[in-house]
Amino acid sequence: MNTILSKPLVQDLKKITADAVARLADRHLAVHMAVIQVGGNPDSLRYIGYKAKAAKETGIIFSEYLMEDNVTKARVEETIRFLNDDPEVQGIFIQLPLPDGFSSADERELLASIDPYKDADGLTEKWKSLSYTDIRMTSLLAPRPYALPPMVLAVASLLDYYQLDVKDKKVVIVGDGRLTGAPLYDFFAKLKVDVELVTEETENALKKTQRADILVTDIGQKDMITYQWVKEGVVVIDCAEDVHTDSVSQVASALAPSKGGVGPLTVQWLLYNVVQSTLNMEGGV
Numbered sequence: 001m002n003t004i005l006s007k008p009l010v011q012d013l014k015k016i017t018a019d020a021v022a023r024l025a026d027r028h029l030a031v032h033m034a035v036i037q038v039g040g041n042p043d044s045l046r047y048i049g050y051k052a053k054a055a056k057e058t059g060i061i062f063s064e065y066l067m068e069d070n071v072t073k074a075r076v077e078e079t080i081r082f083l084n085d086d087p088e089v090q091g092i093f094i095q096l097p098l099p100d101g102f103s104s105a106d107e108r109e110l111l112a113s114i115d116p117y118k119d120a121d122g123l124t125e126k127w128k129s130l131s132y133t134d135i136r137m138t139s140l141l142a143p144r145p146y147a148l149p150p151m152v153l154a155v156a157s158l159l160d161y162y163q164l165d166v167k168d169k170k171v172v173i174v175g176d177g178r179l180t181g182a183p184l185y186d187f188f189a190k191l192k193v194d195v196e197l198v199t200e201e202t203e204n205a206l207k208k209t210q211r212a213d214i215l216v217t218d219i220g221q222k223d224m225i226t227y228q229w230v231k232e233g234v235v236v237i238d239c240a241e242d243v244h245t246d247s248v249s250q251v252a253s254a255l256a257p258s259k260g261g262v263g264p265l266t267v268q269w270l271l272y273n274v275v276q277s278t279l280n281m282e283g284g285v
Helices: 007-026 042-058 073-085 104-112 150-161 181-190 205-209 258-282
Strands: 032-038 061-067 091-094 170-174 194-198 214-217 235-238 254-256
Touching: 007 042, 007 150, 007 258, 032 042, 032 073, 032 258, 042 061, 042 258, 061 073, 073 091, 073 104, 091 258, 150 181, 150 235, 150 258, 170 181, 170 205, 181 194, 194 205, 235 258
Parallel strands: 032 061, 032 091, 170 194, 170 214, 214 235, 235 254
Antiparallel strands: none
């Protein structure tokens, strides 16, 4: 079995991003991204730390707006409006998940209130209005008015880099999370790929996953995906530490682990989205 690692692609994308930031700096233009973190979820704070470190390494200004668990929705909306109106901020994202005091509707409304031209995570879903030409996999670095979700870009660029063509392949996505599963399904469907979404409500889920040529997992249940879920020769992309590596490696032709696979690449695509937003606002370099 081949292990699909993102390190060479991360290095390439990091250089592309840093070079663009440097060219903007030559024009006395800074790249500035802001994160809104509600509550003290340890995992969220750790992920923010990764993003802050990566931003610093590429020359991007990274601002954190930290709020208590019991902050009101109105206060978060006020902060979003402030960042939307700030001409020196080109990228905004909310670190998910929000605390239990926020409903799913609250989360959707807050995400939708971010200026779509500054939406670094692609969660306003404006990207769904883009044409096939705008999102096709051969032009992932091409300028777009709206950012694609970083996890979508990470999965698509890994497949492209390792020449794992989705054409005439069956793609199955396990999990419909807002950050990964749901947007990946929409992305592949827009590309007219044969894609199917499997959730906890799906009947005969194993029969569906066993038909996959490419399986992408996003369920957040450690080691849940074993060899029984897949067929011989499948390509597996683990987005949430769902895959039992020792088990799946018996039958898979290739596996992209969560750590060393899509994880680091997702952070770099987030940064690239902010740089692209800056270029859009400033008319390119």
